[in-house]
Amino acid sequence: MRLYAAVLVRGFRRYATYRTATLAGVFTNTVFGFVIAYTYIALWRVRPHLGGYDLGQAVTFVWLGQAMLMTTALFGGFEAELIDRIRSGDVATDLYRPADLQLWWLARDIGRAGFHLLGRGVLPMAAGGLFFPLVWPASPGVWAAFLLAVALGVVISFALRYLVALAAFWLLDGTGIVLLASLAAIFFSGMLLPLTVFPGALGVLARALPWSALLQVPADVYLGRDTGARLASALGFQAVWAVVLLGAGRLVQSAATRRVVVQGG
């Protein structure tokens, strides 16, 4: 376990070395935050209480989205690198090391997410808070629940993208599936519009898919919409998806390893 803790720390540090890139990213997040916030304001003026949010909650949702965009890696992250390693055969060098491939990349990605939460999350949120009347959690308990929801969101995001990356063992070209996964993440996480806005079957489906754990669930926890039993079921929903997807990743990983070891890729 100490190995993976060390990997996690390096995953964090790896991103911390690129300070200019981080600042540029914060700037981009902030600009997008403004653009989307004004769009939402226009929308909520016409349709107040759309999706059950008041205007303040809707604008807060926008800035939460900007703050979590990188943390739960809605645009993707490590999978491009892993796919490259699979395609070039470098993944072979990962297989003869006495470390578990999935845990290794998970530790790396949690380290990365930790950095992005601080580096790309806090500043845009603060900038949003300066110019818009944002909702802030009332109690430390809500903050704690929110951070837990974010952590579970990070694990689910990793597990989904790990499956996407492993597909490269069979597809060889991962571009298509990465793009598809990224589109799904942006739409079904609630990044475009809160999932509560979608009516009927689409809304039910969107809220049941794992991507909702990447933004919608943590945002609702933050906004204090989920408390008590609803909070427990929201976190439970995330935990179940995390376990299911990590487990699926393990199965696919052993199939992929067998494929490489027995057939030679």
Added chain:
Amino acid sequence: MGTQALIRFEDVEKVFQVRRKAGRLRRERHEVRAVDGISFEVPRGEMVGYIGPNGAGKSTSVKMLTGILMPSAGRVTVAGIDPSRERLRLARRIGVVFGQRTTLWWDLPLRDSYELVRRMYRVPDARYRANLDRCVELLDLADLLDVPVRQLSLGQRMRGDIAAALLPDPEVLYLDEPTIGLDVISKAKVRDFLREVNAEHGTTVLLTTHDLTDIEQLCRRVMVIDHGRLVYDGGLAGLHAIGDSERVLVVDFDRELPPVEVDGVRSVRVEGPRQWLRFPASASAAPLVARLAARYPLVDLSVREPAIEDVIGRMCAGSQGL
């Protein structure tokens, strides 16, 4: 176990199924026998060269040794372990360097990658420090430890990779093209280091390379593999005898002469007063020179040894008909 064989190949085969385009939609399956019945043993502490042309089956063999590939037939044993069955248990005891691939962490200083190696292989602290010091000294890494790997030159990175493989004190070290792309000085440094590690720790080394100087300087034993078969296994000197190689006597006469006619040599080239004469590598040069000097106005001469590349090239070309 009576023998000290650390690596053992017993009639090992590896067959790949390859699909080939045979029409607009039709695909034909056919078999590629990358390794076709290879047997050998490497005793503990030996340094062996494993060479052959591209596509001969070298990398496939190394992959079977590390457990990344499972043999289609036959048995591979390394340190008493079946690699493909217990890959992770074996992983703690072997070091692998693929010259064209790095295991170092690209964005972080070299030191961080080593720190991860320490945890991954659970190297005891004192051991780790001693090994790191030795690697730093012999591979000249002192100024590089705090440099991010992406900023290292190829030679520096390669030295970094070799150190990473040796930090956990592996019993067996597989090197795949460890000097590829390195300049003369870096190559010499790497070779000195490997020689030292082998002598001091008795590390068994299997070296795959295209640079035959690596082999000539490091290995007493060479295995030549071609088309998935072992075509030679023995000393470096024996390669010449087996490969029918010839040495060349370059002679200068005091004037232009027609091609010389002396038993045991044949003139292959004439350029003014200079002639190139081939003779079997196994024959002694002295009596030939005496015979030449007796019949011709000899001014100067030199003997050229056959290049090992040529010997192996000839050996592999010859085995193609098999």
